[in-house]
Amino acid sequence: MQRKPISDGSLRLHDTSKETHMKIIHITDNHLVTPGDLLDGTDPLDRLDACIEAVNAHQGDAEFCVFSGDIADRGSTDVYQAFRRSAEKLTMDYHLMLGNHDDRDIFRENFPEVPADEYGFIQQAIKTDLGHILLLDTNAGMASWGEYCDQRTQWLRTQLAAAEGKPVYIFMHHPPFDIGLPSMDRIKLRDTQNFETAIEGFSNIRHIFLGHVHRTVYGTWKDISFSILPGTNHQVAFNFDVIRPVPHSLEPPAYGMVLIKQDQVTVHPHFYLENKDLPVRQDAERVK
Numbered sequence: 613m614q615r616k617p618i619s620d621g622s623l624r625l626h627d628t629s630k631e632t633h634m635k636i637i638h639i640t641d642n643h644l645v646t647p648g649d650l651l652d653g654t655d656p657l658d659r660l661d662a663c664i665e666a667v668n669a670h671q672g673d674a675e676f677c678v679f680s681g682d683i684a685d686r687g688s689t690d691v692y693q694a695f696r697r698s699a700e701k702l703t704m705d706y707h708l709m710l711g712n713h714d715d716r717d718i719f720r721e722n723f724p725e726v727p728a729d730e731y732g733f734i735q736q737a738i739k740t741d742l743g744h745i746l747l748l749d750t751n752a753g754m755a756s757w758g759e760y761c762d763q764r765t766q767w768l769r770t771q772l773a774a775a776e777g778k779p780v781y782i783f784m785h786h787p788p789f790d791i792g793l794p795s796m797d798r799i800k801l802r803d804t805q806n807f808e809t810a811i812e813g814f815s816n817i818r819h820i821f822l823g824h825v826h827r828t829v830y831g832t833w834k835d836i837s838f839s840i841l842p843g844t845n846h847q848v849a850f851n852f853d854v855i856r857p858v859p860h861s862l863e864p865p866a867y868g869m870v871l872i873k874q875d876q877v878t879v880h881p882h883f884y885l886e887n888k889d890l891p892v893r894q895d896a897e898r899v900k
């Protein structure tokens with residue numbers, strides 16, 4: 613089933629627990645290379661396809677999926693077209709963002725339907741009944757770290773004002789703060805003043821969803837909760853000594869199942885290549 617990488621923002625709402633909630637899927641850091649090639653000994657395209665298969669199998673009631681950047685290990689038409697062929701297998705709409713490994717110009721050539729802001733940055737606002745979801749572009753050209761320039765800041769400020777106090781959920785590739793992991797803190801969002809100024813005075817930002825770090829990390833920053841997920845190919849090692857080059861690991865990949873309610877955000881990482889469930893009793897009580 614072919615899906616469009618854009619949505620008109622009109623969403624269904626679920627009522628499985630007598631409370632209105634919305635499920636979305638967060639996938640990050642796919643790092644696709646030329647189809648058939650390996651990266652860190654594994655096939656990023658195979659692992660993305662396995663992720664999409666798991667999402668389709670378990671998350672058919674999700675509203676949409678957000679890919680939060682580093683779609684490519686090095687942006688090229690071959691890689692972006694391979695990504696499109698895989699993403700089109702999703703049974704839900706999907707939205708795309710840039711990471712530091714992506715190439716904005718080549719991305720725009722290959723995904724002309726993905727909204728950009730008035731300055732050409734890959735930023736968009738998705739309006740839902742449970743709040744506004746903002747997808748930010750922190751790509752800094754060839755650099756590994758992120759940047760948020762004056763133009764992007766102006767767009768964000770406008771979007772935050774347009775939300776008129778409704779809940780806002782932000783997706784951005786680079787964390788705008790340290791997480792205590794030296795190799796990633798070195799390449800976080802740089803010069804965070806613009807971003808911090810943009811969000812200043814807005815108490816309606818409920819959660820920040822991040823990529824870049826290739827690990828499961830969660831916490832709060834400025835009283836805003838945040839979550840970071842593993843990538844779908846390789847991970848960053850649990851190594852707090854090395855600064856550069858970034859140490860990698862083969863810990864398992866995951867995507868995130870995100871449940872949003874009026875007063876709660878819940879993120880469940882699903883390590884979709886692991887199959888270690890113990891048998892469930894036949895007479896187990898099940899959800900109807």
Ligand SMILES: [Fe+2]
Pocket residue numbers: 641643682711713824825826843
């Ligand atoms: Fe990455």
